[in-house]
Amino acid sequence: MYRKxxxxxxxxxxxKKQKNVSQKxxxxxxxxxxxxxxxxxxxxxxxxxHQLAGxxxxxxxxxxxxxxxxxxxxxTNGGYSLAGLIRSIDExxxxxxxxxxxxxxxxxxGKALLSHFALRSLELTIxxxxxxxxxxxxxxxxxxxxxxxxQLPNIAREQNISVGIIAVPPEAAQETADLMVRAGISGILNxxxxxxxxPEHIFVDMVDLTMSLEKVLYFAYNRDGx
Amino acid sequence: MYRKxxxxxxxxxxxKKQKNVSQKxxxxxxxxxxxxxxxxxxxxxxxxxHQLAGxxxxxxxxxxxxxxxxxxxxxTNGGYSLAGLIRSIDExxxxxxxxxxxxxxxxxxGKALLSHFALRSLELTIxxxxxxxxxxxxxxxxxxxxxxxxQLPNIAREQNISVGIIAVPPEAAQETADLMVRAGISGILNxxxxxxxxPEHIFVDMVDLTMSLEKVLYFAYNRDGx
DNA sequence: CTCTGTGAAGGGATTCACAGCG
DNA sequence: CGCTGTGAATCCCTTCACAGAG
Numbered sequence: 001m002y003r004k005x006x007x008x009x010x011x012x013x014x015x016k017k018q019k020n021v022s023q024k025x026x027x028x029x030x031x032x033x034x035x036x037x038x039x040x041x042x043x044x045x046x047x048x049x050h051q052l053a054g055x056x057x058x059x060x061x062x063x064x065x066x067x068x069x070x071x072x073x074x075x076t077n078g079g080y081s082l083a084g085l086i087r088s089i090d091e092x093x094x095x096x097x098x099x100x101x102x103x104x105x106x107x108x109x110g111k112a113l114l115s116h117f118a119l120r121s122l123e124l125t126i127x128x129x130x131x132x133x134x135x136x137x138x139x140x141x142x143x144x145x146x147x148x149x150x151q152l153p154n155i156a157r158e159q160n161i162s163v164g165i166i167a168v169p170p171e172a173a174q175e176t177a178d179l180m181v182r183a184g185i186s187g188i189l190n191x192x193x194x195x196x197x198x199p200e201h202i203f204v205d206m207v208d209l210t211m212s213l214e215k216v217l218y219f220a221y222n223r224d225g226x
Numbered sequence: 227m228y229r230k231x232x233x234x235x236x237x238x239x240x241x242k243k244q245k246n247v248s249q250k251x252x253x254x255x256x257x258x259x260x261x262x263x264x265x266x267x268x269x270x271x272x273x274x275x276h277q278l279a280g281x282x283x284x285x286x287x288x289x290x291x292x293x294x295x296x297x298x299x300x301x302t303n304g305g306y307s308l309a310g311l312i313r314s315i316d317e318x319x320x321x322x323x324x325x326x327x328x329x330x331x332x333x334x335x336g337k338a339l340l341s342h343f344a345l346r347s348l349e350l351t352i353x354x355x356x357x358x359x360x361x362x363x364x365x366x367x368x369x370x371x372x373x374x375x376x377q378l379p380n381i382a383r384e385q386n387i388s389v390g391i392i393a394v395p396p397e398a399a400q401e402t403a404d405l406m407v408r409a410g411i412s413g414i415l416n417x418x419x420x421x422x423x424x425p426e427h428i429f430v431d432m433v434d435l436t437m438s439l440e441k442v443l444y445f446a447y448n449r450d451g452x
Numbered sequence: 453c454t455c456t457g458t459g460a461a462g463g464g465a466t467t468c469a470c471a472g473c474g
Numbered sequence: 475c476g477c478t479g480t481g482a483a484t485c486c487c488t489t490c491a492c493a494g495a496g
Contacts, residue, residue: 024486024487026440034419048455056421064457077456079455094448096446096447099446101439107338108334108337112337116436117439120419121436162446163439163443163446165439186446187443187447193346195257195261201449203445207433207435208253209343209433210342212431214256214350216415217322217323218323219413221388248464251465274478285466290479291465291467300477300479301473302477302479303477454495455495457492458493459492459493460489461488461491462490463487464488465486465487466483467482468483469481469482470479471478473478474475474476474477
């Protein structure tokens, strides 16, 4: 298969840059979108770049550069129209936001993710869950049907799902990824602390909880040269 | 207090760079450490930079640069000694790895985090959990005692805890952060989809699940210009 | 005036390329 | 030979600074 390791050696992580838009920009656009939505719900209609910067932890210049990427224009007096900017971000994201995803591994983390996305946003949805525990398969978790892992390929293709979330123990992560790849998935969100070996055309993002905590511990402990 | 928003405007995110060591490097060192440990458990004793790169998704040059930061040296024939490199990373991290942390919010995500860190690593530990639900306080979850949030300041100071994990609903995130700051915490790992307004000297890292999924959806959908 | 839009400058991080060593 | 260590080059991202518009 596509085992890297020794063989590939000096390979670059050609992490799908696609339209020359960096991951960082996409991340911030997603963040902006949520903030804009909140502002809209709060009854506002406009926002300035420096305000959006304040709410997102960036700078005004960066906000303007990001917005430039999606080709939206604000007005020089009123700043940006909340509704207009949201619509523009949505157009930029295209159909991607409305795609459903699936998850494998219904442990504590899997359940947490299911409830997270069931509660928030009606748009981002997990439409199928998988596990190999017979106790779980067939049940409904946070409104999401749980199937046996064996059914993943069929369901993924039937529902035309292109993103899979991995929330299984580390030992099972690579085989789960392999299964997803065979099932035609093209993006993986991996919560297992294992680097996944996948073909070039698969986009993989890893959320490493241990690493995150270790980082905070480091910077908290070594703060201000203390 | 330290409300930013409109007031501060053009403020930079002076995210504690401390000893000139970037967050990225710390993240990778944490990742390397885990890989090295696995290799050691697998009975190996040495590793080459290109192997470590393969297992971590980076390049050999980058691995060598990272290792340079911590001042470790390998040998030109055998590569790096697993035990030696692990020891060197540990020395670099100093006492930070052995610090305990606390968590607020024992919902699905909180439980998932508690079990994640209870299972893996005996070193990274969450030593106290907090919630405002009387049903939960007083109980033991994944071996961790759950207290009422009001007790946080006392316990944080008693046990000298410097890192807090936020796993509460978004509405409660800022007040939880404020409470942690008052309790003397210096690092926060935030899972709530809210940008936290905190004093300069606090290190904050945010894990935004919605953003992560949205990013994968975007790159999966718009892959290879498709 | 204050705000956006934008080319250009600046800073970091990654990669290159090669000296040196076993 | 193949590997590490390392300065230099490159690339990418962020920030600056100012023109232009209201």
